[in-house]
Each structure stands twice: as C-alpha cells, then as structure tokens.
Amino acid sequence: MKKILFLSLIALGTSCKNGALVATKNVDPTEYMKTISADDLKKHLYIIAADSMEGRETGSAGQKKAGKYLISQYQQNQVSFPKGASDFYQAVPASFLNKKRNNNLADSENIWAFIEGSEKPEEVIVISAHYDHVGIENGEVYNGADDDGSGTSALLEIAQAFQMAKKAGHGPKRSILFLHVTGEEHGLLGSRYYSENPLFPLANTVADVNIDMIGRRDALHADTNNYVYIIGANRLSSELDHISATMNQKYVGLDLDYRFNDPKDPNRFYERSDHYNFAKFGIPSVFFFNGVHADYHKKSDEPNKIEYDALEKRTQLAFVIAWELANRKDRIVVDVIQK
Numbered sequence: 001m002k003k004i005l006f007l008s009l010i011a012l013g014t015s016c017k018n019g020a021l022v023a024t025k026n027v028d029p030t031e032y033m034k035t036i037s038a039d040d041l042k043k044h045l046y047i048i049a050a051d052s053m054e055g056r057e058t059g060s061a062g063q064k065k066a067g068k069y070l071i072s073q074y075q076q077n078q079v080s081f082p083k084g085a086s087d088f089y090q091a092v093p094a095s096f097l098n099k100k101r102n103n104n105l106a107d108s109e110n111i112w113a114f115i116e117g118s119e120k121p122e123e124v125i126v127i128s129a130h131y132d133h134v135g136i137e138n139g140e141v142y143n144g145a146d147d148d149g150s151g152t153s154a155l156l157e158i159a160q161a162f163q164m165a166k167k168a169g170h171g172p173k174r175s176i177l178f179l180h181v182t183g184e185e186h187g188l189l190g191s192r193y194y195s196e197n198p199l200f201p202l203a204n205t206v207a208d209v210n211i212d213m214i215g216r217r218d219a220l221h222a223d224t225n226n227y228v229y230i231i232g233a234n235r236l237s238s239e240l241d242h243i244s245a246t247m248n249q250k251y252v253g254l255d256l257d258y259r260f261n262d263p264k265d266p267n268r269f270y271e272r273s274d275h276y277n278f279a280k281f282g283i284p285s286v287f288f289f290n291g292v293h294a295d296y297h298k299k300s301d302e303p304n305k306i307e308y309d310a311l312e313k314r315t316q317l318a319f320v321i322a323w324e325l326a327n328r329k330d331r332i333v334v335d336v337i338q339k
Contacts, residue, residue, distance in 0.1 A: 027170045029323040032161040033251060033316045038308035040160075041315065044073070044153035045215070046303045048131070049145040056144060057135025058097065058183045058190075059106030066131055067111050070156065070180055074113040077160050082114035082177060084199055092193045097183055108132075108182040110190045112199070115162050117175040117326065124175045124200045125325050126208040126283075127318065128191065128274050129155050130184030134297060145303040147296065150215030152180060154315040161319055172326035174206060181274050184212075191274035195281060202278075206331045207240060208285040209322050210275035214314040215306035218291030220257075225310035227255040228317065229289040232270050234261070237284035239332040240325075244286055247320040252313055260289070284332055288318055 047053075047069055054062025071088045074080070081088045090110040097105040111131065117123065129151030133144030143149070159178045165171060177200065183189030195202070217225040234241035248254055260269045270276065275285035290310070295301040325332065 026327050027165070029165070029320050030251065032165045032323075033319055035161050035164055036157045036312060036316050036319060038312040040157055041153045041311050042303070042306070042308050044156050045145060045149050045306060048152050049143040049149040049303050051141050051143065053143070055135035055142040056131060056133040058132045058186055059094065059108040060135060062135070063108065063132055063182070067109060067180070070111050070131065070152070073156050074159065074178075077163050079113045079115060079159050079163050079178070082112055082199055083116065085112065088112060090194065090197075090199070092182055092190055096193055097186065097189050100187065103186055105183070105186065108190070110182055110194055111180040113159060113178040115159070115166060115172060115176045117173050118171045119173040121175050122204050123331055124177050124205050125172075125322055126177045126179050126205060126278065127155060127158060127211070127322055128179045128181060128208055129211045130182070130190065130274055131180040132182050132185055132190070134185050137299075140299045142297070142299050143302055145301050145306055146213050146215045146290070146293070147301060148184070148212050149303070150213060150306060150311055151211035154211050154214060154311070154318060155180060157315055158319045158322065172323070174326040174331070176322065176326060184274055188274055188277055191277040195277040202281050202283060205278065205283050207237075207325050208275050208278040208283055209318050209325070210273055210285060210287045211315075211318055212273040212287065212289055214288055214290050215308070215311040216290050216293045216295075217307065217310065218293050220291060224255075225307045226253075226313070227257050228314045229260050229269075229291055230256045230258060231261045231287040231289060232275060232279060233286040234336060235270070235285075236279060236282060236334050236336055237332050238336055240284040240286060243324050243332070244321055247324055248317055251320045252317045254313055254317055260291075282334055284334060286321065288314055290314070
C-alpha cells in the first residue's frame with residue numbers, strides 16, 4: 001500500500017511539506033494573464049500621465065505624487081514592500097543623481113513591491129519600468145504617456161495578476177520584485193543606483209524583464225500594432241531567448257521584431273533603458289519596446305494616443321515570460337556572452 005501511494009504521488013507531481021501535500025506541477029497562466037486588461041491599463045495611465053503629475057521629473061513633487069499612486073495600488077492589491085525594506089521606497093539621494101551631470105535634481109526614490117516565492121524565495125525575478133519623465137518645459141507639461149507611463153501601468157497590472165494567482169494558491173515559486181525606477185531620463189540613474197545598492201544579492205537575481213514604451217506603434221509598423229521589439233533576450237542567456245519566443249507563441253501571438261537587438265544597431269537601444277544596469281552585471285535581461293514615434297519626448301505624448309489593445313497584449317507577454325521564469329524548475333543559465 002505504501003509503495004502504491006508513493007508511486008501515485010510521483011505521478012501526480014506532488015511533494016510533502018510539513019505533512020501536507022503540495023502541488024509542484026506548473027499551472028497554466030492563462031486565467032491570470034487575462035486579468036490584464038486594456039480598461040485597467042487605461043485607468044492607471046490616465047492618472048499616471050495626468051497634468052497633475054507635472055511630467056514626473058526626477059525628484060519633483062509631481063513624480064512623488066505619481067509614486068504615491070503606485071504605492072496605493074500595491075496596497076489595494078495587498079502587495080507589500082520587499083522583505084528587508086522598511087517601506088515602498090528606495091531613497092536615491094540627490095548627491096548620486098547629480099554626481100556625473102549636475103542637473104540640480106532633488107532627492108528621489110525608486111519604488112519597489114514584492115511577492116515572495118513559495119519554493120525558492122531567495123531567487124528573484126525583477127520586473128522593471130521607469131516612472132520618471134522630463135517634467136515641464138516652457139510652461140508645457142510633458143506627460144510621457146508612452147514614455148514610460150505605459151510600462152509603469154503594465155507593472156501594476158502584472159503585479160495584480162501575480163497576486164491573484166497567489167491568493168488562488170498558485171503564487172510564484174521564485175520571488176518577484178516590481179521595481180519602478182527613477183532618473184531614467186537623466187541616464188538610467190535609478191536602475192544604476194539599485195544595481196550598485198541592491199536589496200537582494202545580484203547573484204540571486206535570475207533575470208530582469210524591463211518595459212519601456214509599449215503603448216504605441218512606430219512608422220515601421222504603420223499597418224499593425226500587433227508587434228513588439230524584443231531586445232537583449234539572447235545577449236546573456238539562450239534560455240531567456242527561447243522562453244520569450246515560446247511563451248509569446250503559446251499565449252500572446254505578437255510579431256517579435258528583433259531588428260534593434262542587432263549589436264551593430266546604430267540606435268544602441270540595448271544600452272538605453274534600465275535593463276542595461278542589470279545586464280552589465282551578467283544578469284539575463286529582456287527589454288520590450290514599441291519603437292520611437294512622432295510624439296517621443298514631446299508634449300503630445302498623451303494618454304489619448306495610446307493603443308490600449310496593443311498595450312494589453314504586450315503587458316500580457318511580459319507577464320507570461322515572468323511567470324515562466326518564476327515557476328520553471330531551474331533558474332535560467334547564463335551561457336551567452338554577446339556585447
């Protein structure tokens with residue numbers, strides 16, 4: 001009888017922990033992916049990119065107001081700040097922000113939230129987006145709806161989806177750090193500060209999924225928004241590259257455009273968003289991007305120009321990739337060195 005029961009447990013893919021049976025079989029993420037909706041993304045984005053946020057310049061009152069909104073959403077969804085932190089803020093001092101180029105920036109903050117892993121809590125997946133923009137110029141508010149209100153909104157929806165899964169008993173096996181970084185527009189400063197002052201050891205950081213501008217289309221895709229540029233996935237890990245393509249094919253069906261992933265690309269987008277401060281420490285990183293459009297860094301980058309159906313699908317893609325990274329048996333390997 002004991003032998004039969006033991007074999008049955010193996011067949012069911014279960015383990016025994018504290019006397020209770022715990023399922024180890026991976027759960028299909030479709031149910032939780034579908035909670036990421038265009039309507040909810042739109043609700044967040046119209047608040048994050050409102051005139052009242054004053055363009056979210058690094059260290060400004062408007063950016064701090066936007067940060068409070070982000071925290072309120074995490075609290076509403078019962079997603080706490082990370083273990084080892086005293087609150088939702090990682091303070092980034094003005095002395096650091098102005099060290100290389102003195103732009104007279106005030107003290108600012110990265111904002112972080114955290115879902116602890118159920119089986120490998122010491123291993124961390126970072127999902128990042130910058131929540132700063134360029135502020136007010138000549139009396140005009142630059143709201144930065146796409147750059148990067150879109151990615152900021154995406155993080156809120158991804159966190160909510162993971163938390164819903166956790167409440168249903170399907171929390172991630174590895175921990176997830178949701179990291180809203182400051183100072184990107186001034187040289188990737190917030191992500192550099194985190195990478196140099198990490199809350200969790202970089203050796204335990206499995207990957208970074210970075211989202212920067214995913215709500216629009218560029219001139220190269222004038223006839224469709226069913227695409228996203230994918231940058232960096234194959235630079236350090238063949239497994240991250242494979243996972244990105246496989247999860248897209250299985251769950252989302254976007255056209256993955258790799259043209260800006262070319263190391264010889266003159267735009268050098270790989271070095272121009274926050275994932276780079278993880279990649280330079282050897283952490284596999286993938287960057288999702290819709291390309292530059294006519295409203296890039298202009299006052300006309302407004303929420304009414306966002307294509308919310310595209311924003312929904314691109315956010316869902318980032319979610320399912322993070323889901324796989326968090327729940328697969330082994331952490332992804334670092335087996336490619338490509339500059």
